Amino acid sequence: xxxxxxxxxxxxxxxxxxxxxxxxxxxxxxxxxxxxxxxxxxxxxxxxxxxxxxxxxxxxxxxxxxxxxxxxxxxxxxxxxxxxxxxxxxxxxxxxxxxxxxxxxxxxxxxxxxxxxxxxxxxxxxxxxxxxxxxxxxxxxxxxxxxxxxxxxxxxxxxxxxxxxxxxxxxxxxxxxxxxxxxxxxxxxxxxxxxxxxxxxxxxxxxxxxxxxxxxxxxxxxxxxxxxxxxxxxxxxxxxxxxxxxxxxxxxxxxxxxxxxxxxxxxxxx
Amino acid sequence: xxxxxxxxxxxxxxxxxxxxxxxxxxxxxxxxxxxxxxxxxxxxxxxxxxxxxxxxxxxxxxxxxxxxxxxxxxxxxxxxxxxxxxxxxxxxxxxxxxxxxxxxxxxxxxxxxxxxxxxxxxxxxxxxxxxxxxxxxxxxxxxxxxxxxxxxxxxxxxxxxxxxxxxxxxxxxxxxxxxxxxxxxxxxxxxxxxxxxxxxxxxxxxxxxxxxxxxxxxxxxxxxxxxxxxxxxxxxxxxxxxxxxxxxxxxxxxxxxxxxxxxxxxxxxxxxxxxxxxxxxxxxxxxxxxxxxxxxxxxxxxxxxxxxxxxxxxxxxxxxxxxxxxxxxxxxxxxxxxxxxxxxxxxxxxxxxxxxxxxxxxxxxxxxxxxxxxxxxxxxxxxxxxxxxxxxxxxxxxxxxxxxxxxxxxxxxxxxxxxx
Numbered sequence: 001x002x003x004x005x006x007x008x009x010x011x012x013x014x015x016x017x018x019x020x021x022x023x024x025x026x027x028x029x030x031x032x033x034x035x036x037x038x039x040x041x042x043x044x045x046x047x048x049x050x051x052x053x054x055x056x057x058x059x060x061x062x063x064x065x066x067x068x069x070x071x072x073x074x075x076x077x078x079x080x081x082x083x084x085x086x087x088x089x090x091x092x093x094x095x096x097x098x099x100x101x102x103x104x105x106x107x108x109x110x111x112x113x114x115x116x117x118x119x120x121x122x123x124x125x126x127x128x129x130x131x132x133x134x135x136x137x138x139x140x141x142x143x144x145x146x147x148x149x150x151x152x153x154x155x156x157x158x159x160x161x162x163x164x165x166x167x168x169x170x171x172x173x174x175x176x177x178x179x180x181x182x183x184x185x186x187x188x189x190x191x192x193x194x195x196x197x198x199x200x201x202x203x204x205x206x207x208x209x210x211x212x213x214x215x216x217x218x219x220x221x222x223x224x225x226x227x228x229x230x231x232x233x234x235x236x237x238x239x240x241x242x243x244x245x246x247x248x249x250x251x252x253x254x255x256x257x258x259x260x261x262x263x264x265x266x267x268x269x270x
Numbered sequence: 271x272x273x274x275x276x277x278x279x280x281x282x283x284x285x286x287x288x289x290x291x292x293x294x295x296x297x298x299x300x301x302x303x304x305x306x307x308x309x310x311x312x313x314x315x316x317x318x319x320x321x322x323x324x325x326x327x328x329x330x331x332x333x334x335x336x337x338x339x340x341x342x343x344x345x346x347x348x349x350x351x352x353x354x355x356x357x358x359x360x361x362x363x364x365x366x367x368x369x370x371x372x373x374x375x376x377x378x379x380x381x382x383x384x385x386x387x388x389x390x391x392x393x394x395x396x397x398x399x400x401x402x403x404x405x406x407x408x409x410x411x412x413x414x415x416x417x418x419x420x421x422x423x424x425x426x427x428x429x430x431x432x433x434x435x436x437x438x439x440x441x442x443x444x445x446x447x448x449x450x451x452x453x454x455x456x457x458x459x460x461x462x463x464x465x466x467x468x469x470x471x472x473x474x475x476x477x478x479x480x481x482x483x484x485x486x487x488x489x490x491x492x493x494x495x496x497x498x499x500x501x502x503x504x505x506x507x508x509x510x511x512x513x514x515x516x517x518x519x520x521x522x523x524x525x526x527x528x529x530x531x532x533x534x535x536x537x538x539x540x541x542x543x544x545x546x547x548x549x550x551x552x553x554x555x556x557x558x559x560x561x562x563x564x565x566x567x568x569x570x571x572x573x574x575x576x577x578x579x580x581x582x583x584x585x586x587x588x589x590x591x592x593x594x595x596x597x598x599x600x601x602x603x604x605x606x607x608x609x610x611x612x613x614x615x616x617x618x619x620x621x622x623x624x625x626x627x628x629x630x631x632x633x634x635x636x637x638x639x640x641x642x643x644x645x646x647x648x649x650x651x652x653x654x655x656x657x658x659x660x661x662x663x664x665x666x667x668x669x670x671x672x673x674x675x676x677x678x679x680x681x682x683x684x685x686x687x688x689x690x
Contacts, residue, residue, distance in 0.1 A: 001399060001400050001401070001402060005400060005401065006401060007401040007402070007403075009404075011404075013404050013405070014404045017402070017404045017409075017410070018402070018404070021413050021417075024417050024459065024462075024463065025417065027455065027459055028417065028420050028421060028424065028456075028459065031424065031449075031452050031455055031456060032424060032449075034448075034452065035445060035448040035449040035451075035452055036445065036448075038448040039441060039444045039445040039448050042444050042448070043441070043444070048440055048441075048444050049440070051443070051444050051447055052440045052443045052444060055437075055443055055446075055447055056437070056443075059437075061285055163440075172276075176438075260279060260280055260284075261284055261285070264284045265284070269284070269438075270283075270284065270434075270437065
């Protein structure tokens with residue numbers, strides 16, 4: 001294999017064969033090494049969370065990738081091509097100018113027009129001091145109730161938009177809540193306080209990607225429809241809806257439901 | 271048991287329905303038993319030596335080498351599909367690419383495992399790399415198959431990392447994305463390596479001057495069997511992939527690939543098979559009239575030993591060669607799934623028969639006046655190792671199908687979504 005190894009010959013056949021072999025081996029090794037290096041580079045330059053989110057987004061079912069303007073009734077059918085980041089959407093202004101159709105929502109889930117909503121069921125409230133308060137929306141709270149444990153990020157740590165903001169466990173299920181915005185954690189709360197994180201944004205804040213106004217009821221109505229389907233008994237016959245409101249602490253109330261699927265769809269996990 | 275059910279359910283991709291855990295476990299049980307028996311048989315062979323087999327100094331190639339040649343030909347679908355998708359940009363074949371990679375990995379890893387038992391002394395396996403005999407076709411085969419196995423592992427890694435639980439680890443997800451971006455390089459490398467080792471496996475027989483039934487003339491240092499093996503592997507790789515997909519569809523009870531994918535693979539397979547059959551027919555005519563007579567043999571004498579009569583030659587070229595080529599290529603039959611699968615099954619049978627003839631018939635035939643016609647029947651250890659490898663393939667494919675995105679989900683990042 002090498003000049004100092006027994007059996008090596010300085011013949012053209014030998015040299016050509018071994019050269020080709022070494023080129024192939026180097027190509028395989030360098031391909032693998034390059035993938036590792038690029039991965040490390042993505043983490044170093046803080047692109048990893050963005051990459052993960054976009055890969056995850058691409059794997060979400062179409063029903064979970066609907067454009068906010070469809071939710072608001074401005075468009076009939078549109079899948080978001082920007083991984084829910086409307087800040088880079090070239091057509092945002094064009095669609096936002098269209099009249100919205102307000103959807104009524106009477107399912108026991110309330111929302112506030114003072115809050116901005118992320119599709120991962122978090123809300124954001126800009127504070128007077130420039131900080132952003134983040135909490136779980138009411139639908140998510142109805143599902144989870146009181147979590148068994150909450151793992152919040154340390155103060156001073158950085159949170160990246162669509163990365164993991166905090167983790168919770170409930171009945172053996174791990175729940176990763178997506179961060180609606182970038183920022184540095186300045187304070188942490190919990191379910192008792194009604195909010196989970198206070199962030200100081202890294203850059204001048206642009207919250208255009210978060211849902212607001214007429215988009216919110218449209219989105220929540222779709223989410224409630226999804227939950228009804230996920231909670232329905234397989235092969236159930238068509239039946240008349242009987243109204244009612246969403247119960248609280250559904251994970252305890254309906255332990256037999258497919259919570260793996262429900263939580264994945266609720267918190268945007270592919 | 272409840273934990274097992276939960277783990278199983280959590281490993282299955284969201285929104286995907288699979289059979290119940292219990293049913294899947296029942297499906298695996300017989301295959302696991304076969305693997306266990308195969309491992310035991312292989313251990314006997316490695317511990318006691320090749321006296322556990324019915325091979326000897328004269329019948330040095332047997333069931334295992336036949337399995338190797340067969341599996342490597344069938345596994346050609348992996349490199350060829352990768353070549354079609356990434357190099358020739360046949361994007362419509364992308365949905366079956368992951369399945370092709372798994373089939374290739376099974377075929378090549380199975381072949382390497384059997385070779386290790388066959389060669390024996392696995393602790394000295396590195397000798398062949400450290401002291402290569404560059405005049406031997408087997409050296410080229412060993413180098414190329416080993417390298418290609420690593421290529422297949424690298425191609426399988428992104429598929430594996432797309433498992434639902436693996437995706438939750440950010441570093442795995444980013445690594446999968448970065449590795450996936452480099453798959454075209456691996457596809458090109460796979461095509462290069464496969465071209466040579468498929469050929470060298472054929473060349474191995476073509477250079478056997480002492481075996482005039484197999485010996486062939488050729489081009490430069492390569493006998494005609496070098497090119498025939500490449501062509502036949504290219505032809506049956508897509509056919510075998512179709513058969514695997516159709517079997518998976520039957521077992522899963524759902525369509526996994528579009529009819530257009532079957533039609534395209536069938537057509538490619540048919541055209542290549544047609545070229546192979548023509549080349550094989552010409553090669554046979556040259557061998558019958560020139561090569562074997564030049565070394566003092568009457569070629570028809572080779573076919574006087576039953577059961578290896580001339581009917582076998584006819585069977586290989588016409589019903590298992592020309593007929594499937596027509597079935598796969600003609601627009602009338604190419605549109606019908608049944609005919610395409612029938613053609614694919616015939617094509618694979620034809621190439622498997624070709625590998626059997628070259629391995630077993632070549633060694634069974636006498637070559638010297640005092641030689642006898644040899645009979646070889648594999649020992650139970652050989653059969654058990656053989657079936658163990660097949661069972662390993664079934665298990666790996668079943669697990670991959672259950673937990674990984676094998677069909678139609680090779681979309682990677684949405685075309686409209688750019689990653690920073």
